[in-house]
Amino acid sequence: MRMSKLFQRTLLGIIFLFAIIFFTISIFSGWHLYRNLTEEYKSKGTAIASSIASSSVETILNLDSATVQAIIDQYLEIEGVSYVFVVDSSGEIISHTFIPAIPSEIQELLKSHKSGIKDVKIEGMGEFLNIVSPITEGAIGFVHVGMNKNIINEKMWTVIGRQLGLLLFIFLFSLVLAYFMVNRISKPLNELTGYAKKLLNHDFSAKIDIKSEDEIGLLANTMQSMADNINEIFDRYEYALKDAVVELQDTLAYLTTIIDNMADGLIVVDKDGVINHINPAASDMFGLAEHEMIGKNIEILGKKLVDLVNKSLKTEDILATEIAITKNRFGKAVAKSIKKEYFSEDSEAKGILGSVILIRDITQEKQIDKVKTEFITIVSHELRTPLTSILGFVEMIERKFRDTLIPKIDSGEPKISKVLNKINRDFDIIRSEGDRITSLINDILDISKLESGTLRWNFEEISIEEVIFDAYRALSALFEQREIQFKHEIQPYLPKIHADKERLIQVMINLLSNALKFTEKGYIACKAELRNKEILVSVEDTGIGIPESDIDKIFEKFKQVGDIMRDKPKGTGLGLPISKHIIEAHGGKIWVSSQVGKGSIFNFTVPLKNREVLRNENTDSR
Numbered sequence: 182m183r184m185s186k187l188f189q190r191t192l193l194g195i196i197f198l199f200a201i202i203f204f205t206i207s208i209f210s211g212w213h214l215y216r217n218l219t220e221e222y223k224s225k226g227t228a229i230a231s232s233i234a235s236s237s238v239e240t241i242l243n244l245d246s247a248t249v250q251a252i253i254d255q256y257l258e259i260e261g262v263s264y265v266f267v268v269d270s271s272g273e274i275i276s277h278t279f280i281p282a283i284p285s286e287i288q289e290l291l292k293s294h295k296s297g298i299k300d301v302k303i304e305g306m307g308e309f310l311n312i313v314s315p316i317t318e319g320a321i322g323f324v325h326v327g328m329n330k331n332i333i334n335e336k337m338w339t340v341i342g343r344q345l346g347l348l349l350f351i352f353l354f355s356l357v358l359a360y361f362m363v364n365r366i367s368k369p370l371n372e373l374t375g376y377a378k379k380l381l382n383h384d385f386s387a388k389i390d391i392k393s394e395d396e397i398g399l400l401a402n403t404m405q406s407m408a409d410n411i412n413e414i415f416d417r418y419e420y421a422l423k424d425a426v427v428e429l430q431d432t433l434a435y436l437t438t439i440i441d442n443m444a445d446g447l448i449v450v451d452k453d454g455v456i457n458h459i460n461p462a463a464s465d466m467f468g469l470a471e472h473e474m475i476g477k478n479i480e481i482l483g484k485k486l487v488d489l490v491n492k493s494l495k496t497e498d499i500l501a502t503e504i505a506i507t508k509n510r511f512g513k514a515v516a517k518s519i520k521k522e523y524f525s526e527d528s529e530a531k532g533i534l535g536s537v538i539l540i541r542d543i544t545q546e547k548q549i550d551k552v553k554t555e556f557i558t559i560v561s562h563e564l565r566t567p568l569t570s571i572l573g574f575v576e577m578i579e580r581k582f583r584d585t586l587i588p589k590i591d592s593g594e595p596k597i598s599k600v601l602n603k604i605n606r607d608f609d610i611i612r613s614e615g616d617r618i619t620s621l622i623n624d625i626l627d628i629s630k631l632e633s634g635t636l637r638w639n640f641e642e643i644s645i646e647e648v649i650f651d652a653y654r655a656l657s658a659l660f661e662q663r664e665i666q667f668k669h670e671i672q673p674y675l676p677k678i679h680a681d682k683e684r685l686i687q688v689m690i691n692l693l694s695n696a697l698k699f700t701e702k703g704y705i706a707c708k709a710e711l712r713n714k715e716i717l718v719s720v721e722d723t724g725i726g727i728p729e730s731d732i733d734k735i736f737e738k739f740k741q742v743g744d745i746m747r748d749k750p751k752g753t754g755l756g757l758p759i760s761k762h763i764i765e766a767h768g769g770k771i772w773v774s775s776q777v778g779k780g781s782i783f784n785f786t787v788p789l790k791n792r793e794v795l796r797n798e799n800t801d802s803r
């Protein structure tokens with residue numbers, strides 16, 4: 182089993198502690214023992230020496246060395262006694278216990294021999310305490326007893342050894358004790374750590390089994406109930422999430438089904454023009470399988486769609502164009518950029534994300550429209566010729582009537598003069614109605630050409646000022662009749678524009694004549710200025726104005742608002758739609774702001790650089 186950190190540390194602490202205890206106890210008890218043993222040996226030696234000294238007085242006096250020898254020999258039996266010898270007062274050794282001979286160190290000792298204790302080291306024998314006791318105060322001689330110091334050392338080391346053994350035993354015992362104690366603490370701690378790690382790995386169903394009632398048990402319990410809570414919350418969220426996902430999948434499936442069953446073709450491109458979604462209708466329209474379209478650039482579907490997408494990615498306007506689709510059919514493609522605002526706030530999507538293109542098969546509508554246009558064109562043409570001749574004949578008859586007949590008729594007769602007046606008024610009505618039909622036919626021909634794109638344009642560098650004044654001049658007689666003031670405010674040095682002059686005059690005439698038609702008194706003001714690389718022209722009147730609800734309608738074909746009965750002979754309802762076509766063909770815009778009873782301001786713009794727009798005149802802003 183791996184040693185726990187806690188145990189490792191405790192072990193180190195114990196070893197360190199025991200090392201200090203070993204060391205101090207060894208030194209202290211060793212030193213103490215040594216001193217005590219030395220003291221003991223000293224007193225023992227002294228007692229032996231003095232006992233020999235007192236018992237051997239007579240023997241020495243009798244010079245009975247054999248008896249002395251016997252006495253000292255028996256003392257050798259005593260533990261710690263190494264040698265004994267007796268010298269006489271002259272320093273002669275009378276008898277000794279050295280075998281075989283007296284060592285030289287002893288001889289040396291005798292030279293200055295006095296009573297007392299001395300340390301002696303004898304070569305080959307060891308260290309000794311030499312204790313001297315005088316016999317009758319040294320008058321007869323001295324007794325020397327040698328106590329073995331080696332025994333002291335031996336004893337001392339044995340005791341120290343035993344002590345160390347005991348300590349070692351205690352050490353091992355406490356080690357085992359410490360191991361168990363530490364384990365008792367560290368086991369639950371380790372378990373708790375393992376448990377915490379499991380929680381960290383989101384294994385909230387893991388259990389921990391610590392029963393103790395201490396802080397660790399409390400902590401374990403708290404963690405367990407915390408994990409239970411989290412587990413419960415997770416479960417709840419998991420269910421909620423599953424529900425949400427299912428709901429989302431259903432919604433998605435529903436939406437996908439709708440898109441897939443749409444009659445119109447749907448193509449979604451990203452901001453680089455790469456197709457990332459199509460529906461079956463779209464793939465049918467181009468005769469390409471889904472995998473042949475998804476992931477490819479929109480350019481595989483033709484230049485017109487590329488232009489449409491490129492323009493749509495730069496604006497939020499809805500753009501439309503007509504395109505050719507498979508099997509010689511035509512489609513109307515409508516593009517709208519996808520903006521970020523529909524995505525959640527944390528989404529990484531920024532700005533315009535791409536474009537949605539809807540394609541409707543308009544082959545049938547186009548054919549009907551073509552037939553209609555052809556029919557109208559033919560009818561108009563057919564009508565125009567006889568109408569011209571009718572009007573010509575009317576004019577001729579009128580002239581003849583006026584120049585030849587009237588002078589011959591006696592106008593004195595009141596009845597005749599009344600009839601003449603009536604005929605003259607009828608001629609006026611025929612002429613003005615004839616003019617009205619002519620302009621209606623002309624307008625119809627214009628609009629059908631504009632709509633079918635067959636109108637011939639004559640673009641050149643022109644000045645807007647000339648356009649305005651040419652139009653005014655064409656209408657100046659009407660201005661004089663009506664006594665309405667014509668004001669103009671044209672910014673000097675306006676740059677020339679690339680435009681069809683006659684068509685712009687047509688627009689101006691229409692706007693000015695509308696203003697005249699719907700203004701009782703006051704003024705009509707015409708302004709032209711340069712703004713944002715465009716020429717902005719406005720025609721302001723102080724007329725009846727247009728109700729808010731009709732503002733959008735007046736640019737539609739044949740739409741006339743207000744009191745049509747009163748203004749009956751005045752228009753066709755085609756002037757503004759024609760004007761709109763013409764302005765948009767120049768890449769400009771036309772709009773109106775009006776207040777009922779106060780007047781209207783019609784505005785249109787013509788960009789300075791519009792060549793690009795003209796070439797793509799089919800791609801128009803709806």
Ligand SMILES: Nc1ncnc2c1ncn2[C@@H]1O[C@H](COP(=O)(O)OP(=O)(O)O)[C@@H](O)[C@H]1O
Binds near residue numbers: 691695697724752758
């Ligand atoms: N300046 C104006 N003031 C008030 N109403 C206007 C003005 N210009 C146009 N309208 C309204 O818009 C309608 C459409 O005008 P237009 O297309 O030129 O047809 P028309 O002039 O043949 O009636 C007019 O019938 C009229 O109701």
Ligand SMILES: [Mg+2]
Binds near residue numbers: 694695753754756757
């Ligand atoms: Mg008009």
